[in-house]
Amino acid sequence: MTLDADVAAQTARRRTFAVISHPDAGKSTLTEALALHAHAIAEAGAVHGKGSRRGVVSDWLDMEQARGISITSAALQFTVDDVVLNLLDTPGHADFSEDTYRVLAAVDCAVMLLDAAKGLEPQTLKLFEACRVRGTPVITVINKWDRPGQEPLALLDEIEERLGIVPTPVNWPVGIAGDFRGVIDPTTGGMTQFTRTPGGATLAGRESIDADEAARRHGPDWTQAVEEFELLTSSGQSHDQDTFLAARTTPVLFAAAVLNFGVAELLDAVTTMAPPPGPWTDVEGRPRPVDGPFSGFVFKVQTGMDRAHRDRLAFMRVCSGRFERGSVLTHAASGRPFQTKYAQSVFGRERETIDEAYPGDVVGLVNAQSLNVGDTLYAEDKVTFPPLPRFAPEHFAVVRPRDTGRSKQFRRGIQMLDQEGVVQVLVSDRRGAQSPVLAAVGPMQFEVATHRLEHEFNAQSVLEPLGYAEARRTTRAAVPTIDAKHGAEVLERTDGTLVALFSDRWRMGTIAADLPEGSLLPLFGTE
Ligand code: GDP
Secondary structure, three states: OOHHHHHHHHHHOEEEEEEEEOOOOOHHHHHHHHHHHHHHHHOOOOOOOOOHHHHHHHHHHHHHHHHOOOOEOOEEEEEEOOEEEEEEOOOOHHHOOHHHHHHHOOOOEEEEEEEOOOEOOHHHHHHHHHHHHHOOOEEEEEEOOOOOOOOHHHHHHHHHHHHOOEEEEOOEEEOOOOOOOEEEEOOOOEEEEEEOOOOOOOOOEEEEEOHHHHHHHHHHHHHHHHHHHHHHHHOOOOOOHHHHHOOOEEEEEEOEHHHOEOHHHHHHHHHHHOOOOOOEEOOOOOEEOOOOOOEEEEEEEEEOOOOOOOOEEEEEEEEEOOEEOOOEEEEOOOOOEEEHHHHHHHHOOHHHOOOEEOOOOEEEEOOOOOOOOOOEEEOOOOOOOOOOOOOOOOEEEEEEEOOHHHHHHHHHHHHHHHHHOOOEEEEOOOOOOOOOEEEEOOOHHHHHHHHHHHHHHOOOEEEEEOOOOEEEEEOHHHHHHHHOOOOEEEEEEOOOOEEEEEOOHHHHHHHHHOOOOOOEEOOOOOO
């Protein structure tokens, strides 16, 4: 097989996706269930019994060593029916930060996980918005169906009304939330009945029964499920691959991840519906064919918090060609060579070794001192991919050097953190260069910033949170009006964006009334 044909074939087998959800919806549980399930079916359908979880994890380590594939917390890779799934982690909870959004710039599809009782929650909405801006197709999973929750039709209405995307059920639950019997299988018109398997087994018991048998066993629950499902499909709410890929419809599945119910169905949906990696568009709007020479971009940089190990790990999504460890790539931003072999052999542990990778895969590049978020690496034909978008910050704090004698180190540190995308840096003449405002999506970004200022740049800092809750992009003409008001000010981000900050929505509303239309715009997305 020629290199191009190999790359084309490998690309076609790949599905790169992330799970977007609000904390506690069950993302970790689902991730584990997907990976364990994939692993279990890879083992010729072997069903693991109690206590097998540990075994599976160590199997992964063996797999990593045997195949030279890295399984890091940033990306899990597993194979199902000859399809290679790359599941990228979207940090949530206390780890929610700009990185969480950036991960979404590196996937081809997202799985939106909802809690059946809670429906759409704030973090889900934000992450969905990041998907919408990129036109990423979204598969919806309604989780925790084994617990009391909302009506399925009400959940679908909420999705349609609040997200403006048409939900198209792929299956439909038999039994209300809290009494999950199984799902309608539209491919047969029958039912997949789920049974609990004891003690943390990796596969749910699944039995396919025909409609008559389902009616006999589940009576009114079956009838109601069929009626609801038919109501939706007859009004046009059935899966359509084109509208899904265009992000106008979202296939919906029902699950109880903790019981492994619906997990096989989701794996099936991801492998059959999620798109394989396609050509990635460069800064000039030209698509880079997947089977062209190698290219990739960095979507996340992780710096060791430990002073003794100034390691810097850059996570790169492969966009085209075959990545081969040891090859020398070009760093588009500097034009300098980037040695993949040197980096790996000096700092790489076995866990981090990747011998080869294809479009859609994630490669962890160690010792990546020169790489920043958004950077492109390529071989042969030069290419630069667009910078990653900046996201709307929600936390703001003034930062100052603790010791004014160290202000040079402090300024250099702030500049580096800004370039690396650790935090956004906002300045104004009014506040002066010694007291920039740091802006973040999640407060953890501040912790990382002050820690690194102290340990890497030898500049201890003092952080003073600012009571702003709203941020908008504004125009130069609006600056004097906004700056003259209480509870508001305008600062400039280093990319030139003028960012207006307001203490609250009400304050913003009254100030907006004194400004010409269009003076306050969303910083990101279509909020
Ligand atoms: P994350 O914060 O989204 O990663 O959520 P976790 O996976 O940590 O799950 C949060 C809690 O919900 C845990 O206690 C899980 O055991 C529980 N959970 C997850 N999935 C289900 C489910 O399908 N049914 C029920 N009843 N509980 C679940």
